[in-house]
Amino acid sequence: MKVAKFGGSSLCSSTQVEKCANIIKNDSEIKAVVVSAPGKRFEKDTKVTDLLIALYVNHTADLKTDNALQAIMDRYDDIITGLDIDRTLLDTFEATIKKYLTEIKDRDRLLDALKSCGEDFNAQLMSAYLNKLGINAVYLSPRDAGIFVTDESSNAALLEESYAHLAKLKERDEVIIIPGFFGESKNGHIVTFPRGGSDITGAIVARGLLADIYENYTDQSYIFSGHPGKIENPLPITEVTYREMRELSYAGFGIFHDEALQPLYEVEIPVMIKNTNAPEIEGTKIVPKRAVTPEKPVIGISCDEGFTSISVRHYLMNREIGYTRRLLRVFEKYGVNIEHIPSGIDNLSVIVRSNQFDGNNKKENILKEIEERMNPDWIGIEENLALLVIVGEGMERHIGVANKATKALADHNINIRMMNQGSSEISMVFAVRMEDDDLALSSVYNEYFK
Ligand SMILES: Nc1ncnc2c1ncn2[C@@H]1O[C@H](COP(=O)(O)OP(=O)(O)O)[C@@H](O)[C@H]1O
Numbered sequence: 481m482k483v484a485k486f487g488g489s490s491l492c493s494s495t496q497v498e499k500c501a502n503i504i505k506n507d508s509e510i511k512a513v514v515v516s517a518p519g520k521r522f523e524k525d526t527k528v529t530d531l532l533i534a535l536y537v538n539h540t541a542d543l544k545t546d547n548a549l550q551a552i553m554d555r556y557d558d559i560i561t562g563l564d565i566d567r568t569l570l571d572t573f574e575a576t577i578k579k580y581l582t583e584i585k586d587r588d589r590l591l592d593a594l595k596s597c598g599e600d601f602n603a604q605l606m607s608a609y610l611n612k613l614g615i616n617a618v619y620l621s622p623r624d625a626g627i628f629v630t631d632e633s634s635n636a637a638l639l640e641e642s643y644a645h646l647a648k649l650k651e652r653d654e655v656i657i658i659p660g661f662f663g664e665s666k667n668g669h670i671v672t673f674p675r676g677g678s679d680i681t682g683a684i685v686a687r688g689l690l691a692d693i694y695e696n697y698t699d700q701s702y703i704f705s706g707h708p709g710k711i712e713n714p715l716p717i718t719e720v721t722y723r724e725m726r727e728l729s730y731a732g733f734g735i736f737h738d739e740a741l742q743p744l745y746e747v748e749i750p751v752m753i754k755n756t757n758a759p760e761i762e763g764t765k766i767v768p769k770r771a772v773t774p775e776k777p778v779i780g781i782s783c784d785e786g787f788t789s790i791s792v793r794h795y796l797m798n799r800e801i802g803y804t805r806r807l808l809r810v811f812e813k814y815g816v817n818i819e820h821i822p823s824g825i826d827n828l829s830v831i832v833r834s835n836q837f838d839g840n841n842k843k844e845n846i847l848k849e850i851e852e853r854m855n856p857d858w859i860g861i862e863e864n865l866a867l868l869v870i871v872g873e874g875m876e877r878h879i880g881v882a883n884k885a886t887k888a889l890a891d892h893n894i895n896i897r898m899m900n901q902g903s904s905e906i907s908m909v910f911a912v913r914m915e916d917d918d919l920a921l922s923s924v925y926n927e928y929f930k
Pocket residue numbers: 486487488489490516519676697698699700702703704705706707708709732733734735736
């Protein structure tokens with residue numbers, strides 16, 4: 481039995497929805513389907529989730545909302561017209577948005593409720609279209625499916641009891657269609673997962689139903705060893721472990737959400753990444769374990785930009801028990817998440833995503849507190865960094881992995897600002913200047929894969 485998730489690129493138009501419906505129709509193993517909101521139809525297009533966010537921004541700024549609302553309705557009108565299904569769905573969709581706009585006064589709640597519409601409407605229309613094709617399908621909202629989450633807006637976390645609710649769906653006869661990206665809190669609020677979170681819903685449903693396979697349909701036939709938009713003809717990956725994928729997703733492989741692996745770890749359900757436009761291709765399998773070939777220690781290389789490092793030097797730091805803890809507490813106090821902490825005997829750098837500093841002079845306050853409390857000999861801040869991450873289970877026992885990367889970077893005159901190796905030894909991180917990121921990625925990629 482399978483759970484299938486279709487991403488925004490797979491549901492961006494009526495033609496794409498038809499392809500998804502055909503996949504469902506031709507595979508009786510698919511018991512539950514999780515859908516995203518309509519994504520981009522072409523490079524410069526806007527995802528429906530972003531249109532919904534634009535509607536929220538206009539509404540909360542007391543600007544006119546007609547155009548923003550119309551842009552959303554036009555997307556669904558196109559799809560519904562193309563599929564030739566019940567047009568009254570459009571009235572239901574518009575009424576839902578208007579209801580949220582008038583009834584929800586709390587801004588964070590309103591944003592989550594509006595964002596959820598993209599997936600929610602797609603699930604309803606997918607179910608209607610499958611019914612038209614003669615498939616016994618039913619739309620279930622996250623509440624009806626039993627997906628309950630914590631109450632933190634835009635950052636939902638699943639409540640464990642949801643798995644028991646979801647397990648009951650196995651008894652139903654229909655193919656179940658569930659919107660991705662959000663759940664319901666115990667206070668009855670709609671709460672969304674982080675962006676890209678339909679992958680998370682798919683994993684949750686797969687875990688709840690104890691599926692044999694979680695199929696994740698997207699616009700690529702494989703996960704590639706390097707981002708296909710940045711590396712020409714990158715090598716396809718046929719098998720990758722949960723651990724490797726988590727590292728790669730977190731470091732910029734946007735094809736699968738890094739948090740979507742968590743529900744699958746314990747129950748070891750494999751994920752198949754497949755292409756909606758070429759479903760006959762086997763795709764990439766994400767598995768708990770794989771055989772590692774010693775001559776191929778690295779499986780993928782990713783590069784993500786937008787990082788800042790704050791470095792502190794303090795003579796005899798190594799002798800001062802609690803120094804690191806006190807330093808990190810300053811970041812904790814301001815709610816700043818830390819990515820990496822490369823260190824030497826008397827110095828330590830804290831690398832964070834630059835957007836963590838947004839609002840309320842966080843960066844300035846942190847620097848001021850470090851100055852006042854930590855008695856540093858020197859504080860340095862470096863912005864506009866990119867992190868190049870090299871990942872592979874085979875790196876653990878392999879000599880010379882770092883050497884290859886540093887050589888490639890040196891050959892291209894790229895200054896390494898920082899290096900860090902995770903204690904698990906399946907990843908290695910190099911910080912470089914953001915303007916060097918594409919060259920850093922391609923040169924290191926070529927060193928390992930060409
Ligand atoms: N290593 C990679 N292999 C394949 N695709 C990748 C990789 N890294 C990033 N991507 C990007 O991920 C995109 C698919 O993810 P996403 O846009 O979230 O899909 P969906 O809309 O199906 O959820 C691809 O179009 C590709 O640009």
